[in-house]
Amino acid sequence: xxxxxxxxxxxxxxxxxxxxxxxxxxxxxxxxxxxxxxxxxxxxxxxxxxxxxxxxxxxxxxxxxxxxxxxxxxxxxxxxxxxxxxxxxxxxxxxxxxxxxxxxxxxxxxx
Amino acid sequence: xxxxxxxxxxxxxxxxxxxxxxxxxxxxxxxxxxxxxxxxxxxxxxxxxxxxxxxxxxxxxxxxxxxxxxxxxxxxxxxxxxxxxxxxxxxxxxxxxxxxxxxxxxxxxxxxxx
Numbered sequence: 001x002x003x004x005x006x007x008x009x010x011x012x013x014x015x016x017x018x019x020x021x022x023x024x025x026x027x028x029x030x031x032x033x034x035x036x037x038x039x040x041x042x043x044x045x046x047x048x049x050x051x052x053x054x055x056x057x058x059x060x061x062x063x064x065x066x067x068x069x070x071x072x073x074x075x076x077x078x079x080x081x082x083x084x085x086x087x088x089x090x091x092x093x094x095x096x097x098x099x100x101x102x103x104x105x106x107x108x109x110x111x
Numbered sequence: 112x113x114x115x116x117x118x119x120x121x122x123x124x125x126x127x128x129x130x131x132x133x134x135x136x137x138x139x140x141x142x143x144x145x146x147x148x149x150x151x152x153x154x155x156x157x158x159x160x161x162x163x164x165x166x167x168x169x170x171x172x173x174x175x176x177x178x179x180x181x182x183x184x185x186x187x188x189x190x191x192x193x194x195x196x197x198x199x200x201x202x203x204x205x206x207x208x209x210x211x212x213x214x215x216x217x218x219x220x221x222x223x224x225x
Contacts, residue, residue: 031211031212033213040218041218041219042115042202042204042216042217042218042219043154043202043204043214043216044216045213045214045215048211048213088154092212096142096159096161096166096167097142097159097161097206097208097212097214098156098159098167099212099214100156101153101154101156103153103154104153104154
């Protein structure tokens with residue numbers, strides 16, 4: 001079955017690194033994603049990783065994938081107050097375009 | 112591109128009334144999704160369409176909810192009759208085959224049922 005879990009809340013100080021974790025259950029996942037939701041807005045794709053990769057870096061963002069443990073993480077370097085948002089992990093499994101979203105992690109950045 | 116457009120942005124209604132939420136997907140996208148977001152249950156997929164055809168409506172809570180997609184550029188989600196527990200933010204999203212399944216979300220409709 002498809003199930004994506006995340007911790008609900010993370011608080012970090014401005015300038016520190018943030019690490020948001022996610023576990024998923026479907027080993028056949030092809031793509032895994034991180035979406036960001038700012039207050040009062042819809043979700044927006046932040047980055048994705050293909051299942052045959054271990055790591056992907058994009059400026060301040062680093063995605064790590066451990067397929068053996070079905071664990072995905074998002075590291076944000078030099079976290080800024082503008083990074084305060086809810087971050088959703090998501091996985092693509094099966095046919096069609098359906099994506100299963102996690103519970104979301106609310107990141108609070110303290111100035 | 113204008114992105115996914117949803118209307119209204121806010122809706123306040125009384126219990127028992129009919130509510131219709133509207134969505135215009137990104138032009139050319141062939142998939143459309145309706146989600147509901149609440150504090151208690153997080154983000155739930157209600158239904159999705161491919162080329163205007165409903166593919167999976169197993170997330171629709173009950174018969175009070177219905178969704179239609181009469182053409183490629185318009186979809187509605189209707190709640191009749193509405194109940195206070197339907198209060199939530201409803202999102203519409205669209206995607207295009209062959210683009211790594213990326214979904215583009217609208218700004219959402221915040222529904223309050225009194």
